[in-house]
Amino acid sequence: MALFQDARLRNSADFKAVYVKGRRFEGRLMTIFILSNGLEQHRLGITASRKMARRAVDRNRAKRLIREAFRLNSAELSALKDKYDWVFNARRPIVEIKLDAVVKELQWMFTQVIHNEPEQHL
Template sequence: MGSLNFPRHLRLVRRPQFQACYAGGRRYQTKHFIIFVRPNGRDYWRLGITASRKIGPAVLRNRIKRLVREAFRLNQHLVPPGLDYVVVSKKRTDLPGLNLDMVQKQLMQLFQQIAPRTEKDLEQDPRA
């Protein structure tokens, strides 16, 4: 396994990047998250995370974003490349009890769903 850093080029940071993923991406759901996945035409994946004010105070929103970012960082070798991911936190009452193991488990289930479809999606998308 290579480096476990999380450089800036692996992040979605601009609003148009997020909007493109919302508009043209495929939507997946887990218990705590909605994930939009869209081919990006690169040989690496990129991640964007959102947590609205409906989730709760800033401390909780930032904790959720840190957990998702850490789950992606630790499991980046399992993340299918060539895709943009936008992870949106759902409003749930049990989010304060969310921990890294729960987030990793949900995301790994998602990657198992996405991986078989990745090749088909990239072949069908002429922009990729």
């Protein structure tokens, strides 16, 4: 799954809505906020603050790692009943970590999301 332009969260209002109304899942390398979006696809937003990494190179690497791990784990998203807006906040240790560790943590976090997904009532 390629992340097309319309599959990304772009404006601050979208990020803010996910932060305020969404659910939060903590990991060692990242924090995930999710909010059901009612659309036909998942949308992704990634933040890497200057507090997390001083150098832009490191912040960009953290975002690339998360984006690629999300793409590699996109098959697991089919287990979800709804489509969500996802906001990933990178944490400091991610800069020194290889992609496979990020993928494993994201798989673990996806299982947390799947098990905590609210039941839909028809």
